[in-house]
Amino acid sequence: MRPSILNPLFASAASLPGVGPKTGKLLDRLFGVGEARVLDLLFHLPAGVVDRRTRAKIAEAPLDAIVVIEVMVVEHRPARGKGPTRVLVEDETGDILLVFFLTNHNWIERSLPVGAKRWVSGKLEIWDGHRQMVHPDRVLDAEGLAKMAPVEPVYPLTDGLSQRLLAKAVDGALARLPALPDWGGMPAQLNFVQALAAAHRPQTPEDILPEAAARKKLASDEMLAGQLALGLMRARERRMPGRASAGDGRIAQKIRAALPFSLTRGQEQALAEIRADLSSESRMLRLLQGDVGSGKTLVALLAMASCVEAGRQAALMAPTEILARQHFASLQRFAEPGGLRLALLTGRDKGVSRDKTLRALASGEIDILIGTHALFQQGVDFRDLALAVVDEQHRFGVRQRLALGDKGERTDILAMTATPIPRSLVLTYFGDMEISTIREKPVGRQPIETRALPTERLGELIERLSAALAAGAQAYWVCPLVEESEALDVAAAQERFEDLQKFFGPAVGLIHGKMKGKDKDAAMEAFLAGTTKILVATTVIEVGVDAPQASIIVIEHAERFGLAQLHQLRGRVGRGSAKSACILLYKGPLGETAKARIEILRESEDGFRIAEEDLRLRGEGEVLGQKQSGLPGFRLADPAAHADLLVEARREAQRIVAENPKLEGEKGEALRLLLNIFERAEAIRLLGAG
Numbered sequence: 001m002r003p004s005i006l007n008p009l010f011a012s013a014a015s016l017p018g019v020g021p022k023t024g025k026l027l028d029r030l031f032g033v034g035e036a037r038v039l040d041l042l043f044h045l046p047a048g049v050v051d052r053r054t055r056a057k058i059a060e061a062p063l064d065a066i067v068v069i070e071v072m073v074v075e076h077r078p079a080r081g082k083g084p085t086r087v088l089v090e091d092e093t094g095d096i097l098l099v100f101f102l103t104n105h106n107w108i109e110r111s112l113p114v115g116a117k118r119w120v121s122g123k124l125e126i127w128d129g130h131r132q133m134v135h136p137d138r139v140l141d142a143e144g145l146a147k148m149a150p151v152e153p154v155y156p157l158t159d160g161l162s163q164r165l166l167a168k169a170v171d172g173a174l175a176r177l178p179a180l181p182d183w184g185g186m187p188a189q190l191n192f193v194q195a196l197a198a199a200h201r202p203q204t205p206e207d208i209l210p211e212a213a214a215r216k217k218l219a220s221d222e223m224l225a226g227q228l229a230l231g232l233m234r235a236r237e238r239r240m241p242g243r244a245s246a247g248d249g250r251i252a253q254k255i256r257a258a259l260p261f262s263l264t265r266g267q268e269q270a271l272a273e274i275r276a277d278l279s280s281e282s283r284m285l286r287l288l289q290g291d292v293g294s295g296k297t298l299v300a301l302l303a304m305a306s307c308v309e310a311g312r313q314a315a316l317m318a319p320t321e322i323l324a325r326q327h328f329a330s331l332q333r334f335a336e337p338g339g340l341r342l343a344l345l346t347g348r349d350k351g352v353s354r355d356k357t358l359r360a361l362a363s364g365e366i367d368i369l370i371g372t373h374a375l376f377q378q379g380v381d382f383r384d385l386a387l388a389v390v391d392e393q394h395r396f397g398v399r400q401r402l403a404l405g406d407k408g409e410r411t412d413i414l415a416m417t418a419t420p421i422p423r424s425l426v427l428t429y430f431g432d433m434e435i436s437t438i439r440e441k442p443v444g445r446q447p448i449e450t451r452a453l454p455t456e457r458l459g460e461l462i463e464r465l466s467a468a469l470a471a472g473a474q475a476y477w478v479c480p481l482v483e484e485s486e487a488l489d490v491a492a493a494q495e496r497f498e499d500l501q502k503f504f505g506p507a508v509g510l511i512h513g514k515m516k517g518k519d520k521d522a523a524m525e526a527f528l529a530g531t532t533k534i535l536v537a538t539t540v541i542e543v544g545v546d547a548p549q550a551s552i553i554v555i556e557h558a559e560r561f562g563l564a565q566l567h568q569l570r571g572r573v574g575r576g577s578a579k580s581a582c583i584l585l586y587k588g589p590l591g592e593t594a595k596a597r598i599e600i601l602r603e604s605e606d607g608f609r610i611a612e613e614d615l616r617l618r619g620e621g622e623v624l625g626q627k628q629s630g631l632p633g634f635r636l637a638d639p640a641a642h643a644d645l646l647v648e649a650r651r652e653a654q655r656i657v658a659e660n661p662k663l664e665g666e667k668g669e670a671l672r673l674l675l676n677i678f679e680r681a682e683a684i685r686l687l688g689a690g
């Protein structure tokens with residue numbers, strides 16, 4: 001339950017004075033989180049300022065910078081034809097023409113009556129040898145001047161929303177801020193409430209920089225909330241001791257002996273780290289990060305085999321049905337020589353077959369269960385689950401991860417991700433986990449030739465593709481998601497599929513997220529079997545799909561994908577021994593960032609380097625933003641600029657977890673408010689449990 005003192009912050013933004021249903025809708029769109037709340041407005045910080053601090057006499061006023069000038073209105077020169085209305089104003093040093101295009105004449109009469117003293121704000125320019133100011137951004141009398149903020153915040157907007165409307169909404173939101181107790185955190189001159197107000201009311205342009213006191217306080221509180229939540233969850237997991245469950249290696253040995261290759265050094269190292277955790281008495285919570293194609297799944301299998309040797313069970317959870325099926329098929333092949341008993345359980349299993357699987361699971365006739373979210377549903381009971389592996393873990397929430405762990409007695413958890421996390425972010429998101437990293441790829445992989453091609457050259461591409469297919473190649477053809485971009489002109493997968501069919505006939509398959517499960521399987525199987533040579537796909541193939549014989553990937557509208565995503569997609573090829581190619585089709589002209597992205601991809605196949613570059617190009621919010629990864633991104637902090645604060649926040653969180661693990665007393669209450677404000681209350685719910 002959220003403390004009621006915070007209710008005003010979680011109220012709908014549309015309830016604020018001056019925010020009607022129309023503005024409310026715009027705010028919903030701006031924040032993209034469903035119904036916009038007061039809190040969203042408060043966390044929407046200015047991205048720039050208009051600096052109106054420069055005052056000058058006309059003769060000394062600088063050109064091309066905003067200046068406020070005190071003037072007398074001399075005369076109106078009404079518009080002729082389509083020309084502008086001009087108003088001559090002066091001070092003792094000179095005069096200016098104020099120029100208004102298509103402006104309501106009554107407004108000019110009212111705002112600039114002849115003979116009156118006014119203050120105008122805007123940029124001066126010289127036109128035809130005379131000083132003029134086109135559309136002053138402020139025309140004020142003495143009273144208006146007194147109210148004008150010398151430094152005015154500028155907010156990121158969305159179509160149809162104006163600075164004025166947004167600023168008004170923010171004012172309303174600030175007025176709703178309750179007085180909050182001090183939860184500590186970074187020693188600061190400001191408390192959280194003061195810092196929010198100050199962040200929205202910059203006094204100087206420097207006040208919106210990450211180093212500004214208010215920004216630092218907000219960042220540090222946000223980071224403290226995040227680190228505290230992680231720390232509390234971690235502590236909960238620690239409170240439940242693990243069980244040693246590493247076996248003697250007899251099954252793993254057989255599996256390894258039958259492999260047509262040997263493990264890479266990185267795989268060996270990761271496996272050794274995992275086995276060490278498994279054989280210790282404390283509970284494992286480890287993240288295995290490795291670039292696409294680095295062979296994480298096999299490491300997971302050998303780890304699971306180790307648990308089976310110890311007489312226990314393991315589970316592997318994948319984010320999609322396709323991936324679960326594929327893991328099942330490929331692991332079954334590897335596991336066979338070890339005599340492991342694998343089973344598959346997904347949302348599609350119903351009735352008798354599901355019951356049968358569940359019974360076998362409960363009686364221990366299944367060693368390793370592979371599946372989707374269905375794994376942690378009610379009724380799925382293991383005889384003795386030792387290890388839960390979560391593949392592509394960023395697709396799952398912490399709660400789901402915990403739910404799977406709760407299926408066993410002191411279950412160890414291994415999470416895997418193919419999205420390399422830039423070093424600066426690891427602590428933020430995975431501060432609660434140990435980390436193993438596989439950097440290298442299996443030997444014998446050929447470099448992928450990456451090329452960018454404008455859409456206009458599609459015809460050429462199709463010709464070359466048909467030559468490659470004739471020579472036995474197979475290709476993915478990726479189109480951006482349809483539902484994410486209704487308004488944009490997207491070459492929908494369906495349309496492209498039909499186009500390509502005209503050239504390639506039945507050799508073209510289609511797979512997308514809206515298809516029924518069975519149809520997806522069929523499309524995937526046809527491609528794996530080589531019945532179809534081109535698989536037109538939305539990004540459903542992004543995660544983990546493994547078809548080693550595919551050697552070409554065409555990515556349409558490459559400019560719409562992020563760098564990390566492009567890298568992931570490209571990782572679908574280059575898995576066999578054939579030379580592979582990745583063609584980035586783009587619709588020009590490309591912006592600077594898009595160009596830089598494509599250049600980096602052409603230069604590098606190192607996911608870690610690409611992730612760092614991605615961070616640099618897009619900022620943290622996007623790299624690991626909610627959109628891509630489902631992880632809660634920062635809203636107030638800038639992890640690159642506030643890296644020191646993160647280290648401090650982590651230390652502070654550890655101190656709190658050690659001294660006051662149940663968040664009791666006055667300070668504890670305050671910290672609970674902090675967690676609620678940053679929507680980390682999940683951690684509070686776990687305080688009592690376990």
Ligand code: ADP
Binds near residue numbers: 261263291292298546
């Ligand atoms: P990811 O880390 O992206 O999940 P996978 O586990 O899907 O990678 O492995 C990619 C491919 O590489 C699979 O076909 C797998 O069988 C193969 N593979 C795994 N380890 C090795 C290795 N040491 N040498 C050669 N191929 C390997």
Ligand code: MG
Binds near residue numbers: 418544
């Ligand atoms: Mg994988």
